[in-house]
Amino acid sequence: MFHTIQPTPGLSPSSRRRANRNGPPATAVRTSYQSLLTTAGFVDVEARNETVEYRATQLRWIAAGERHEAALRAAIGDEAYEQGRRESEAALRAIEDGLLVRYRYSATR
């Protein structure tokens, strides 16, 4: 059973590229996870869309980062703080533009 963030299925090539740029580092999967699991011999493959919760959690991370900005900058440095903030905000925009989704997959072997 695993969670993963991925480009929304069915995106145009340009939208997929944007999803890949604004998602986590290894978001660029071209094959569906369902087919990968089936090919690997798993059965009872299920996929559950948990993007609503993903968006809510991303919003909480951003809000918490803003509330604690000064202390975070002191703890991790300005560069790391600003990079994290840029990435979080870019991911949020991609989620809200329908480009990134988070799914929970389960399967049995």
Next chain:
Amino acid sequence: MVDNKRFVQRHAVGGQPVLLATEMEALGTDYQANGYTTPAQADEIGEDLALGPGHLLLDIGAGCGFPGLYLAKKHGCAVISLDPVAEGVRVARQRGSFDGLSELTWAIQADAESIPLMSGSVDAIIQADVLC
């Protein structure tokens, strides 16, 4: 490709109060987690996998141990936390001990492409946002 340097930096400072505070506000956890799995989602995982005493769970890419250690504490199952970054493994090991779960939890530094366990030796496998 895992950015190990960034994970090492993140885990090395993860225990600082401000990072724990932001984690608590964002996720509701205190495991030095920085992902998107909430305790409610972890609870669903535990229920859907019917975890309990006598079960062995493998948490791949566990980082500092969430949600595997959380599930071990809640359901009484054993858990192996596997991660390629030494800092995360160290923190997961400490947390397992702190929670009184030393006899139920192990933390192993290993890559997911070369898991040092026999096939079929675990009852369930989880991973949270490792493939992305």
